[in-house]
Amino acid sequence: MPRILFNHRHAALLELLRQARVEQGVNQTDLAVALQLRQTDISKIERGVRNIDVIELREWVRALRLDFVEFCGELDRRIEASEALRARTTNSTGKSRKG
Structure with a gap:
């Protein structure tokens, strides 16, 4: 069975990849x-079973x-937002989460 490559950063990328494809029809x-x-x-x-390298992403x-640069900017914003949310969650619970 294939190993699924996944953490909150991957989740942001996979969501954006699929969303971009669907929005473009x-x-x-x-x-x-x-x-x-x-x-x-x-x-x-799109499911995170197979990794994608930066050349394939482009x-x-x-x-x-x-636009690749705009796509990467949006990805970065989503990752930053996810990390900020995770930091707030960690601070409020006092527990650390991996990923």
Whole structure:
């Protein structure tokens, strides 16, 4: 069984990848064709089963006709917000959470 690669930073990336694809009106099959991948690869990436490197991320974003720098900026904002929420949660409970 494949290991799922996941923490709050990955969750932000996976959510943004899927959201961007859906908002652009592109299904997994069409994105796979554009990236010369299989639809199952797109699904595995979006579920966190398969990792995506920065070069693949750039190609993914550009295939959706989005600006890579803006996408990365949005990803950074989401990660920062997630980390701020986690810090507040940790401070209020006194317990540390991994991830």
